[in-house]
Amino acid sequence: MHALVREIQEELDYDLPAGIASGQVTIVKFLATALAPALAHGRFRLHFFRVDLKAPPAFTADSGEIMDTFWETPQQLLSRFHEGDALMVPPLLWLLENLSRDPQGYDFGDLSPRFDEDFLVASREATHGYNSSSTRPNFPERRST
Numbered sequence: 193m194h195a196l197v198r199e200i201q202e203e204l205d206y207d208l209p210a211g212i213a214s215g216q217v218t219i220v221k222f223l224a225t226a227l228a229p230a231l232a233h234g235r236f237r238l239h240f241f242r243v244d245l246k247a248p249p250a251f252t253a254d255s256g257e258i259m260d261t262f263w264e265t266p267q268q269l270l271s272r273f274h275e276g277d278a279l280m281v282p283p284l285l286w287l288l289e290n291l292s293r294d295p296q297g298y299d300f301g302d303l304s305p306r307f308d309e310d311f312l313v314a315s316r317e318a319t320h321g322y323n324s325s326s327t328r329p330n331f332p333e334r335r336s337t
Contacts, residue, residue, distance in 0.1 A: 196220075196241050204261075205252035208243070219244035224290065224300040226283035238283050242298050266291035 197208045211217040223240040253261045264272075266288040272278040273285065280288075286303040 193220075195239070200243075203254050203257055205254070206249060211245070211249070216246055216249060217243060218246060221298040223298055224287055224303045226286060226302065227304040228283065240283075240287050266295065 200206050200208045208217065208220070212220065219242065221242045223242045225240070226238045228235045228238065248263055251261055269278065269280075270285075270288050270292055273280045273288075282305075283303065286305075287300070290300045290303065291297060
């Protein structure tokens with residue numbers, strides 16, 4: 193929860209604990225995790241949370257991290273992706289698909305795809321209809337001497 197509070201403060205200049213205390217924030221719940229695909233050079237585990245608000249607050253987005261802010265439903269975001277009007281990283285796509293099926297849902301668990309990375313090549317579809325994939329070089333492991 194500390195990371196969530198810190199990131200919301202840093203990225204949106206919004207004080208989540210103050211929002212909870214004032215009643216502006218009505219729900220904070222865990223949504224899901226996802227391991228970044230093998231295509232990512234630095235893999236990490238993403239943690240998604242649901243923060244329900246009484247009304248949209250005025251955010252001040254960190255322009256060094258965020259290009260634009262707007263309010264849309266999961267269905268609207270997926271529609272923009274499928275129409276080719278938005279790029280989307282796979283973990284966000286997986287989460288939005290779950291929220292589209294269950295708009296009030298939470299705790300979707302681990303959304304990471306299940307496959308054997310030693311035998312299958314991961315692919316991604318950042319732009320709807322265009323899949324890309326990459327492989328890791330098959331170099332011998334370095335051994336220290």
